[in-house]
Amino acid sequence: MDDIDTPVLDNHMHLDPDHGRGMAAVDDFARLGGTHLLVVNKPSWHLGDLPTDRESFRHVFETTLGAVAAASDRLDGRAWPVLGVHPGLVSHLVDDGHTPAEARDLMQAGLDLAAEYVADGRALALKSGRPHYDVDDAVWAASNDVMRHAFSLGAEVDCAVQLHTEASDDLTEVAEWAEDEGLDRTQVVKHYAGGELLGPIPSVMSETDRLEVAAASDAPFLMETDFVDDPDRPGAVLGPKTVPRRVRWLLEEGHDEAVRRAHVETPELVYGIDTTETL
Template identity: 45%
Template sequence: MKPPAIPITDDHIHIDPVNGRGIEAAKDFRRSGGTHIFLVSKPSWSLSVEPSTGEDYREVFEATLRVAEMVRETGLVVYPVLGVHPAEIGRLTARMSLEAAAGVMTAGLDLAARYVEGGQAVALKSGRPHYEVAPEVLAASNAVLFHALELGADCGCAVQLHAESGPCTDVVEMARRAGIPVEKVVKHFATPDTPLMPSFIARHEEIPALARSGRRFTMESDYMDENSRPGAVIGPKSVPRFTRRYFEEGLITEEDAWRIHQETPSRTYGVDIALP
C-alpha cells in the first residue's frame, strides 16, 4: 500500500551540529518522508553554558534559532520550542540556593516567552524532574512549571512538559489556575493515561489503537543528536518510518495520519501545517 501524501511532523526533536550529526540528521528525517519538526532547545550544559541569570539562557536560545535556520535550508519546516530543562535545577543548586536557582529558571522562561511573543518561537518548554528529588526541590520545580504555564497563557502558546512518566494529572489543575487550555499543555514522552495533550514516542505500541479510537495526539522521536549516545532516544528517521509502517500494515488510516501530523499539531501550537 503506497503511503499517502501527507505532512509528517516530529513534535520533539533536537538537532545539534556541535555535539551530534547536525544537519545530516535533519536530512535523514527529510529523506525518510519527514516535512515538519518542532526543534526543542537543549539543556544549557549541552552548549557549555552555566547560567547565573535568566539572560544567560539567551546563548542557548540563539543557538537553537541558528540551527533552525540551518535546518530550514534542507527544505524542512521548523518550529522552535524554547525553554529551560527541568533538570537544570539540580545543576544550579550545586552553585546557588534553591530559591536562587528557581529564580534563574523562571527568568530564563521569561526570556523564552519574549522570543515567542516576537514570533521567533512557537512554544515554551518546561516541566519538573522525571526522577526522585527532595520535597522542597519538587515544590520549587512545580512553581517554575506553574510560571511557564502562566507565560503560555499570556502568550497564547503551548507548553511542552518534560516530567515523570505517567499521567501528571495534577497539572490539569495547575493549567486551570494558570489560565492555559489543557490541550495546549503537551506531555512530551507521554503515556496514554495522561489527560494532557500526549506526544508519543513513534514506536509506542498503543499508537494504532489510540489513532483508531480518534484520540488526539502527536508523534515524536526525542532524538538527542549526541555523538556520545547515537540514535537516542530513537533516530531521526523514526517518525516517518513508523507512520509509514502503521499505514502500510493497515493499523492507521489516512485520516488518522492527517489528524496526528497536521490537524492536532496545527491546533495545539497555532501553526498552519501543510505539505510543502
C-alpha cells in the same frame, strides 16, 4: 522510496550542528518523508556553563534558532523552535550550591526570556516541566513553581508549553494547574508520552506499541523521537528517521485517520500551525 502523501511532523527533536549530526540528521528525516520539525533547545548545561542569570540562556536559544533556520531550508515543510528550560537544570544548580528557591528564580528568568522570543514571533512554544527522577520536597516544590510559571507565560503570549515530566498516564492535576494560570489544557503537551494520557496532549514516543494504543483512540496526539543529537549517546532514544518510518507503518496498517490526527489536526489544535499549507 515512495513519497508519503501527508505532512510528517516530529514534535520533539534536538539538533546540535556544532557537536552532533546537525543537518545530516535533518537530511535523514527529510529523505524518509519527514516534512516538519519542532526543534527543542538542548539543556543549557550541554551547550556551555551553567546559567548564572537570565541572559545566560540567550546563547542556548540563539543556537537553536540557527539550527531551525538551517533545517527549514532542507525541508519540504519547515521547522519551528521550542524554547525553554529543561527541568533537570534544578538539580545541576542545587548541586552547584544554589538553594532550590534560587534555582527556581533563575529557571523562571530563563523562561521569561524564552517567552519574549515567542511574543516576537521567533519561537513557537515553551518548554518546561519537572524532574522525572526522585528529588527532595523542596526541589519538587520549586520545580512545580517553575512549571506553573511556564503555564502563566504560555497564557500571556498565547502559546503551547511542552512538558518534560515523570512517566505517567494521568497528569490531570498538571492540566488543571495550567487552566488555573489561564492556559487551556489543549496547549499543554507531555513529551515522551505513552499512547494514552489524561490531562495534557500526549506527544507519543514513536514506538509501535505506543502508537498502536494512540491510533486506536480518537484522542488528539503527536509523534516524536526525542532525538538528542549527542555523539556521546549515539543509541539514546530514537533516530531521526523513525517518525517517517512509523507514519508509513501506520498507513500500511490502515490508520490513515490517526496519521491525519497526529500530523495535521493536533498540530493545528495545539500550536495553531498548518502543516498542509506550509508544504
